[in-house]
Amino acid sequence: DGGITQSPKYLFRKEGQNVTLSCEQNLNHDAMYWYRQDPGQGLRLIYYSQIVNDFQKGDIAEGYSVSREKKESFPLTVTSAQKNPTAFYLCASSPPGRALDAFFGQGTRLTVV
Amino acid sequence: AQSVTQLDSHVSVSEGTPVLLRCNYSSSYSPSLFWYVQHPNKGLQLLLKYTSAATLVKGINGFEAEFKKSETSFHLTKPSAHMSDAAEYFCVVSVAPYGGATNKLIFGTGTLLAVQP
Numbered sequence: 001d002g003g004i005t006q007s008p009k010y011l012f013r014k015e016g017q018n019v020t021l022s023c024e025q026n027l028n029h030d031a032m033y034w035y036r037q038d039p040g041q042g043l044r045l046i047y048y049s050q051i052v053n054d055f056q057k058g059d060i061a062e063g064y065s066v067s068r069e070k071k072e073s074f075p076l077t078v079t080s081a082q083k084n085p086t087a088f089y090l091c092a093s094s095p096p097g098r099a100l101d102a103f104f105g106q107g108t109r110l111t112v113v
Numbered sequence: 114a115q116s117v118t119q120l121d122s123h124v125s126v127s128e129g130t131p132v133l134l135r136c137n138y139s140s141s142y143s144p145s146l147f148w149y150v151q152h153p154n155k156g157l158q159l160l161l162k163y164t165s166a167a168t169l170v171k172g173i174n175g176f177e178a179e180f181k182k183s184e185t186s187f188h189l190t191k192p193s194a195h196m197s198d199a200a201e202y203f204c205v206v207s208v209a210p211y212g213g214a215t216n217k218l219i220f221g222t223g224t225l226l227a228v229q230p
Contacts, residue, residue, distance in 0.1 A: 009154075035220075040122065042203060042220035043157075090156060102218065104149075104157040 003027065006091050006105035013085075013112050021076045021108045023091035030095065032074035033102065036060060037088040046089075049074055078110065085112045115140045117206045119221035127229045132176075132191040134224045136204035139185065145207040146187045147218075148178055152200045160202075163187065174198070199228045 004025040013019045031050050035043040045058030049068040063082025078085045094102040120135040145164045149157040161172025168180040178189045204221040
């Protein structure tokens with residue numbers, strides 16, 4: 001079955017460490033997105049990629065980095081520069097230019113201690 | 114600028130009674146509007162979407178929403194709440210800041226629906 005897989009579901013890291021969240025899709029979508037969710041704030045766009053080897057900053061890109069070496073994969077690295085990394089992270093994918101047809105993964109809850 | 118406002122952060126209803134989750138939007142363009150549902154520690158599931166066709170949109174699980182341009186609203190309703198409806202609901206507007214080349218989703222802050230037995 002086609003879908004988006006985020007792993008791991010729960011992730012714990014020590015303060016000051018970089019951590020990479022995985023997002024894989026087999027929907028043959030060109031576009032992929034990363035969102036951060038905090039209580040009472042909805043979802044905010046971190047980075048998005050419309051095509052392989054290209055990506056753009058979203059609204060809250062500071063302290064994050066991404067890569068898009070393969071169509072199926074869009075990993076997100078939360079760096080030590082991100083001041084408040086503890087959050088729920090959601091990955092999504094869609095056909096190019098059609099974020100309105102986005103499919104979402106099940107999310108990764110990152111806790112930094 | 115495009116934005117979406119969910120008027121209630123928490124709504125509590127009794128099982129079997131109607132549900133109303135309110136959403137107002139602001140958009141310079143003809144918007145596409147969505148409602149998503151999220152159960153605890155889960156991803157988002159699309160309930161329904163409006164993309165300039167019929168103004169009354171029917172979704173999954175008995176939910177529907179009506180697009181009212183004059184009121185800039187897209188409220189979500191269900192005639193009879195079920196315990197399994199307890200979740201967080203997000204109203205979303207889709208915008209195309211680059212003239213349609215790139216779509217972007219703008220999320221509301223969410224409404225937590227509690228259903229009492």
